[in-house]
Amino acid sequence: MPRQITITAEYFRQYRQKLGFANQADVKNFFGAKDIMPTVDFNYIKLLNKRLYDIVDKVNSVVINEIKIDDLVAFKKEHIDRTFKIMKESDILPILNNQGRRPEQVYFSWMRGHVVSNYFLKALGIIFGVDTSKIDLIGDDDLRSVETFKRTPKADLEIRLNGRERVRIEMQSGFTGINDIKQHKVLEAKRVFRDNGIHTLAIHIDLYNGQVAFIRLDEIEDDSVNWITRQQMEGQTVFNIDQNYFVWKITESPVKYKEINFD
Numbered sequence: 001m002p003r004q005i006t007i008t009a010e011y012f013r014q015y016r017q018k019l020g021f022a023n024q025a026d027v028k029n030f031f032g033a034k035d036i037m038p039t040v041d042f043n044y045i046k047l048l049n050k051r052l053y054d055i056v057d058k059v060n061s062v063v064i065n066e067i068k069i070d071d072l073v074a075f076k077k078e079h080i081d082r083t084f085k086i087m088k089e090s091d092i093l094p095i096l097n098n099q100g101r102r103p104e105q106v107y108f109s110w111m112r113g114h115v116v117s118n119y120f121l122k123a124l125g126i127i128f129g130v131d132t133s134k135i136d137l138i139g140d141d142d143l144r145s146v147e148t149f150k151r152t153p154k155a156d157l158e159i160r161l162n163g164r165e166r167v168r169i170e171m172q173s174g175f176t177g178i179n180d181i182k183q184h185k186v187l188e189a190k191r192v193f194r195d196n197g198i199h200t201l202a203i204h205i206d207l208y209n210g211q212v213a214f215i216r217l218d219e220i221e222d223d224s225v226n227w228i229t230r231q232q233m234e235g236q237t238v239f240n241i242d243q244n245y246f247v248w249k250i251t252e253s254p255v256k257y258k259e260i261n262f263d
Contacts, residue, residue, distance in 0.1 A: 040093045040103050045084070048108040052080050052115055059119060059207065062251050067123040079118045083111065116205055117156060117171040124169070124203075126254045128159050135159055161257070168192065168200040170217065177208040180230060180238035181215065189217030204241055205250070213245035214260055 021027045029035040053076055060068055069075045087093055087107070096106040125132040135157055157169035170185055181202055189200035204213040220226075220239055230238045248255045 037094050038103060044104045045093075045107065048104060048111075049080055049084060051108075052076075052111055055112065055207075056080075056115060056119060059116075059250075062210070063123075064251065064253055066126065067120070067254060069119065069122070075119070079115050080111070083114065112175065113171075113173045116173040116207065120171070120203075120205060123254045124157070124159070126256075128161060128167075128257050130159055130161075166198050168198055170200055170202040172202060172204040174204060174206040175208055177206070178230075178232075179204055179206050179213065179241040180228075181217065181241065183227075183237045183239070186217050186220050186239060193218035204245075206246065207250075210250050211246040212248040212250060213241050214247060214255075214257075214262075215239075215241065215245050216262055219262070 016024065016027050019027065021030065026035075056069070056072065056076060060072060093103055093107060096103040096110070101109075121132050121135065124130075124135060156171045159167050159169060161167060168189070170181075170189070172181070181204070185202070192198050192200055199219075200217045202213070202215040202217050204215070206212065224239070226240045226242055227237060228240050230236055230240075247260060
C-alpha cells in the first residue's frame with residue numbers, strides 16, 4: 001500500500017515558484033510555448049498579396065462596366081500595397097492570431113474582406129444613389145495601433161439617403177458558399193436602432209456564388225429558424241442567410257435600395 005502524502009495547493013504554488021514562475025498563466029504559456037511569437041513569413045505574405053491581386057482581377061473581369069474599377073493598378077497600390085505597408089511598419093502582423101491560425105492567414109482573411117469592401121464601394125454608390133465620397137467610414141479598424149486593431153460589432157459604413165435618413169452598412173464577404181452573420185452583429189444593430197432609430201443593413205457579397213444579399217439586421221427575429229450553431233466556428237450562434245435574401249447577381253447591374261422588398 002502506498003504511503004499517504006498530502007499534496008496541497010501550497011505545494012503547487014511553491015513548486016511553480018521553484019520552476020521560476022510567479023503566476024499560473026506564465027507556467028501554462030511556458031509549457032504550451034504560447035509566449036513564443038511566430039516569425040512572420042514575408043515570402044508567404046508576398047504570395048498572399050499576389051493572390052489578393054488575382055482576386056481583384058478576376059472579380060473585375062466578370063462584373064459589368066458600370067462598377068468596374070477604372071484604374072486597377074492604383075486600386076491595388078492603395079488598398080493592398082499601402083495597407084500592408086502600414087500594418088508591417090506598425091508591427092501589427094506578429095500579433096494577428098485567431099483560433100490558433102498563423103498570422104499570415106489571419107492577415108489574408110482580414111485583407112480579403114477589406115479589399116472586397118473597397119472594391120464594391122462604386123456599386124454601393126449606384127445601389128443607394130449617392131456619391132461615393134459621401135459614404136462615411138465609421139469602422140473601428142485602426143491599421144496603426146495594436147491596441148485598437150480589432151473587429152467590433154460596429155458597422156463599417158454609414159450612408160445618408162436623400163441627404164437625411166442615415167443607414168448603417170455592415171459589409172461582409174463570403175468565399176466558401178457558407179453565408180452567415182455573427183450574432184453580435186445583430187445584437188449591435190438592434191441596440192443602435194433602439195437607441196438612435198438608425199437601421200443597419202448587412203450587405204453580404206458571396207463571391208463563391210457571385211451573388212449579394214441584403215438583410216436588415218435590426219429586424220431579424222430572435223426566434224428565426226435561420227439561427228443555427230456553426231460547429232466550424234467553435235459552436236458560435238450565427239444567422240444563416242437564406243437564399244431569398246440574395247437579390248443581386250454581381251455579373252448584372254446593381255439593384256437599387258429603394259426597389260428591394262424587405263418584407
